[in-house]
Amino acid sequence: MVDSRTRIAVIGGGMGGLTAAIALDRIAGVQVTVFEQATALGEVGAGVTVAPNAQRVLDALGVLDQVRRAGATPDGHGVYLDASGALVTDAAWEDSAKQYRNIGMYRPDLIEVLAREVDGESIRLGHRLASLRTEESGVRVTFENGVTDLFDAVIGADGIHSVVRRSIVPDPEPVYSGYIVYRGVVDASHLPADWPRISQVWMGEQRHFMCYPLQQRTLFNFVAGVPSDRPLHGPWSGPADVSELRAEFAGEMWDTRLQRFLGAIEKTFWWGLFDHEPLRNWSHGAVTLLGDAAHTMLPHQGQGVNQAIEDSMALAVFLKAADTVADIPEAFRRYTSVRMQRTAILQHGSRRAGWMFDAQHEFADRRKRDTDLRVGRDFRRSAVFDYDARKVAERALARFRKEQYA
Template identity: 30%
Template structure:
């Protein structure tokens, strides 16, 4: 689209998480008028640490916000996979470092969302706007919120997560699918890591039916400590006791057991893990999905936040290169959907069949398929540094 058309474009984004904030930054750089509508009365991100891959950091460089992310993150050279008793299995440099000339950066989710929102102009994000309905009228769409307000835009971007209202009303009601596992996440002081946080690199300890991630956040003086374990309880926010956690780490290095024993349960985020099945269609002529709304996936391959950022970049590129919004949205889906469909599939391959049968005798969770423990490596053939698509991305906490 030419510069004048882009500047006349009015864009409404639903959701101010990773995908929405990143899309707001990317699309505003086109010169479009962008507004973000977030249901929460204040922006707040819970959880622990994640890894931002070199292609993602390169995208931030293209948007001029690399320094804003880098100053609240720690650069990492490699990841390591170990046995429960800390014997090495493999050690490998993060992919893409040579391609993009960047390192993977480890960051707390809260710092990440605050940094993304912090680079947006004042007044762009509107809090307290819970979406009630979206009406697609062809070349425009209207959003109606529960506070009684409504807005009409040339382009609506649904960045409203795994329980997306935009997706459910326009593109199919793909309900969250239980993975058969729980994630227990906490952030602890480096001093409480009992000497296990020795550098800026991620380590994953693999036991039968349990994986434990140590993700250093050395710029904070902290470590993101994540226990992911097979469990049949599908309650979205399960009630978990200290004894429950200790049972999941039986047989692990005694330091891991001691760290678990010392956790403050009030500070542990406990949740059942869900994704969605691939969505057939991501867009109409004036509405499009990005991030988890389009392709929520499990965390085993570390694809969630990275894919959301690259969605935002891909959507902005498509609008810049196409002749119309309609053509751009089709181009965006054609470029991004095959990649994320495959990443969703690979991310479901987190456990062996024997591990699953231990917890689910005679069956397996709908989203689980047996696979090896080594993280998969996926790099689209069309990837170029100037217009990055997600390459191999390793475990994310």
């Protein structure tokens, strides 16, 4: 069996890399070192929803209570509204067993919670991976600061511009969605006292605005999606004027409650929405990928981080079952075969969800779009939220073993 003498390098100390470090340590019992290019761990000042499917994993890793304490569980299900604020449908917010409910997390808080669970000695900051090379006795990683080291295996959790990915497949073409989002947080004290502590999404002509509570409801996250060709002419993100965001949702057709929220925003930044087609492969020898490096997806189903968390559990299950270091490539191949199916569906599903929110002009009859949204809610609960990454990986492992010895 692989054990604490098995040395694994995780490249990238984002939400995916840190969860992988926890899972590989607690489930597979291997020795993990996380290399992060930044000189401090951190995240953009915005929110993320930790969904039931990821909470199931965090629960198994013993981290869920900390996440719950740092985050915000809404008062009830979320709502999709039309531009005027009329209800279109309620939103999925819990699994079928009602055991796990969406948690809104301030991203820097989630990084902090996860980092606390990783031995500080195992996190190397200021290490930007320059290259990696497979040698006879392992995988050699070399960093821009000149440090080089040899590991039994390497996991690329280094995000959309992954350097590790380049050693496995040609860089996938980033696909621009045609949309940017304005993101940020609002202090709850700047909103009316009776502002609903739930997720709300207003959907208007080619744009939508979402808000939900974070940090024990002292903050509200917002994400406003609008069409733009901005990322095609320069950087993919940057600071933005609040007046520019307000102008996107100006006009009588928009709910006065939304105008109230927009009035409370003091700061925002914009972010281009990109994804890529599912990769043909994620693993080569003792090198594999996880999170956005493997499957960047649009945020319209709120599943990017949640999939990275599922990846972490599946990876740990397959790695734990490796008899020796020589079996790691096969463990990674099996991990890839199971996770690629799941994430490819969600990559395409996230594109479709974006069209549903923002492009209703493409639907001949908007009522049909609204029906699709209602039906999609039930699918989301059963297909996305009820998924148990550990069980799926363990079942797949049993089948792999059966096939192997049949």
